Amino acid sequence: xxxxxxxxxxxxxxxxxxLAASSLAGCDQFDFLRDRNNGVRQAxxxxxxxxxxxxxxxxxxxxxxREFSETDIRxxxxxxxxxxxxxxxxxxxRNREFADYRLEITGMVDRPTSFSVAELQNMPSRTQIxxxxxxxxxxxxxxxxxxxxxxxxxQVGVQSGANYVLFRxxxxxxxxxxxxxxxxxxxxxxxxxxxQTILAxxxxxxxxxxxxxxxxxxxxxxQLGYKMAKYIKSIELVASFENVELGKGGYWEDRGYEWYAxx
Amino acid sequence: xxxxxxxxxxxxxxxGRLIYRQNLVTRLTHxxxxxxxxxxxxxxxxxxxxxxxxxxGQESGFEYNNAILEIGSRAVDGQRIGYTTVFGxxxxxxxxxxxxxxPSGPRLRAFPEWATIPSTQDxxxxxxxxxxFAWIFVGTLLIWLAFSLFNGHLARDLIPYRRDFKNLPRxxxxxxxxxxxxxxxxxxxxxLAYIVVLFILFPLIxxxxxxxxxxxxxxxxxxxxxxxxxxxxRTIHFLTMAAFVIFFFVHIFMVVAAxxxxxxxxxxxxxxxxxxxxxxxxxxxx
Numbered sequence: 001x002x003x004x005x006x007x008x009x010x011x012x013x014x015x016x017x018x019l020a021a022s023s024l025a026g027c028d029q030f031d032f033l034r035d036r037n038n039g040v041r042q043a044x045x046x047x048x049x050x051x052x053x054x055x056x057x058x059x060x061x062x063x064x065x066r067e068f069s070e071t072d073i074r075x076x077x078x079x080x081x082x083x084x085x086x087x088x089x090x091x092x093x094r095n096r097e098f099a100d101y102r103l104e105i106t107g108m109v110d111r112p113t114s115f116s117v118a119e120l121q122n123m124p125s126r127t128q129i130x131x132x133x134x135x136x137x138x139x140x141x142x143x144x145x146x147x148x149x150x151x152x153x154x155q156v157g158v159q160s161g162a163n164y165v166l167f168r169x170x171x172x173x174x175x176x177x178x179x180x181x182x183x184x185x186x187x188x189x190x191x192x193x194x195x196q197t198i199l200a201x202x203x204x205x206x207x208x209x210x211x212x213x214x215x216x217x218x219x220x221x222x223q224l225g226y227k228m229a230k231y232i233k234s235i236e237l238v239a240s241f242e243n244v245e246l247g248k249g250g251y252w253e254d255r256g257y258e259w260y261a262x263x
Numbered sequence: 264x265x266x267x268x269x270x271x272x273x274x275x276x277x278x279g280r281l282i283y284r285q286n287l288v289t290r291l292t293h294x295x296x297x298x299x300x301x302x303x304x305x306x307x308x309x310x311x312x313x314x315x316x317x318x319x320g321q322e323s324g325f326e327y328n329n330a331i332l333e334i335g336s337r338a339v340d341g342q343r344i345g346y347t348t349v350f351g352x353x354x355x356x357x358x359x360x361x362x363x364x365x366p367s368g369p370r371l372r373a374f375p376e377w378a379t380i381p382s383t384q385d386x387x388x389x390x391x392x393x394x395x396f397a398w399i400f401v402g403t404l405l406i407w408l409a410f411s412l413f414n415g416h417l418a419r420d421l422i423p424y425r426r427d428f429k430n431l432p433r434x435x436x437x438x439x440x441x442x443x444x445x446x447x448x449x450x451x452x453x454x455l456a457y458i459v460v461l462f463i464l465f466p467l468i469x470x471x472x473x474x475x476x477x478x479x480x481x482x483x484x485x486x487x488x489x490x491x492x493x494x495x496x497r498t499i500h501f502l503t504m505a506a507f508v509i510f511f512f513v514h515i516f517m518v519v520a521a522x523x524x525x526x527x528x529x530x531x532x533x534x535x536x537x538x539x540x541x542x543x544x545x546x547x548x549x
Binding site: 028030031033034041044045047048050051055058059060063064065066068072074075076078131133134135136137138139140141221222223224252255256257258262263 | 310326327376380383386388390391398476480481482
């Protein structure tokens with residue numbers, strides 16, 4: 001009898017310890033990690049570099065993202081993030097159906113050039129049915145048509161020492177003290193020259209709609225949606241993105257997301 | 264009073280031998296995994312909250328329905344409720360899922376604040392925590408596997424042999440009656456449980472995690488096919504997590520039921536006291 005009492009007491013004691021441990025869960029014990037400048041958080045986010053190197057090693061330069069068939073397109077491409085930029089500059093252009101839009105290519109290039117959408121459309125195009133993966137966890141399959149970024153970069157001549165392609169955009173998701181905070185993104189030269197990296201002007205056989213980034217958005221098929229800048233205003237070839245905005249290489253990167261979004 | 268009688272009881276009873284059961288690598292990897300699973304679970308629920316639905320197939324249906332689970336909130340007669348829909352069957356889960364109370368008022372979110380890291384909605388931080396511990400988890404698994412092959416842990420303790428299968432029915436009967444023998448080796452059910460965790464659930468949760476990565480999809484295209492699509496992989500990842508939660512509760516229950524002091528000691532110092540054998544009885548009666 002006494003042995004049973006003992007084991008029950010042990011049982012209760014262990015149970016109480018377990019409860020105490022589980023009440024630790026969540027709450028706000030680990031909310032210090034929300035602070036983007038916290039040292040522990042910064043140490044943790046540095047494994048993103050390991051993820052980047054490991055995936056690059058496994059996939060090599062030109063491994064392709066899965067391409068699907070027409071029958072896999074079962075719905076429209078869900079728009080997300082900015083879906084309707086309201087800046088004067090963009091609205092003016094949009095009213096003229098982007099007739100006077102020109103994509104500026106500047107920075108570390110031999111021949112800084114600008115392209116109209118028609119000029120890009122006259123270059124060889126690529127069409128691909130791919131899966132768009134949002135960082136939130138959902139995916140949709142759609143058909144994208146555009147000009148391979150490599151072809152455009154070959155025309156302007158990328159200088160040695162240029163390590164990143166910087167996309168500056170018309171849309172601003174937030175307003176800071178010094179005005180609208182415009183979307184921007186950077187990818188490295190391997191992704192920039194990847195055969196599936198295109199400046200898309202068409203979606204599911206239609207001109208790219210405003211909600212999905214008209215007149216141009218980039219497709220970077222081996223990464224998540226936030227790398228694929230919409231409403232592209234200009235492209236700049238840079239050696240580093242340290243001095244661009246908050247220095248993390250993108251709008252969401254500046255707000256705590258990983259620069260390499262292959263995962 | 265019961266204490267005294269218990270002590271004299273103990274003194275009268277023979278004690279089994281104290282053996283060195285768990286080597287350092289087994290103990291260290293066990294606790295590193297425990298810490299990893301804690302952070303992976305709670306940061307994973309944070310990530311899930313960004314899209315609290317599970318789908319079957321390559322993509323997520325927005326213009327058609329391929330969701331098998333959805334957690335959300337909606338108004339019923341002017342009153343907000345939290346709901347969880349599983350295979351089209353809706354359950355009111357107000358208070359926990361979809362709608363939960365916090366000191367600063369009700370929150371409309373899938374998993375409540377006490378179940379996520381960080382507590383409030385912050386996908387970026389959830390991802391940072393999740394991928395950090397995912398790397399440690401996988402690294403620890405590789406270290407464990409290398410050592411366990413080398414030091415005999417795998418062959419000696421985990422691989423079931425013919426006698427394990429033969430003893431399985433009796434072991435089940437013993438477990439049902441809460442009669443535990445502390446032997447040199449794991450019991451057949453124990454072996455089975457650990458093998459399922461180490462060689463089925465661990466690889467499954469790692470591979471389904473990688474199958475969600477667009478980078479890994481390009482590197483290993485087969486990884487999407489073995490699970491039947493990225494969104495199915497995400498669903499399996501979630502279900503494997505649920506299997507781990509069930510394992511956790513059974514594991515803790517078994518530790519408590521089988522003798523928490525002895526079981527905990529074996530995982531901390533490595534020393535484990537066996538059940539007294541006939542030989543031990545003979546020692547005492549001499």
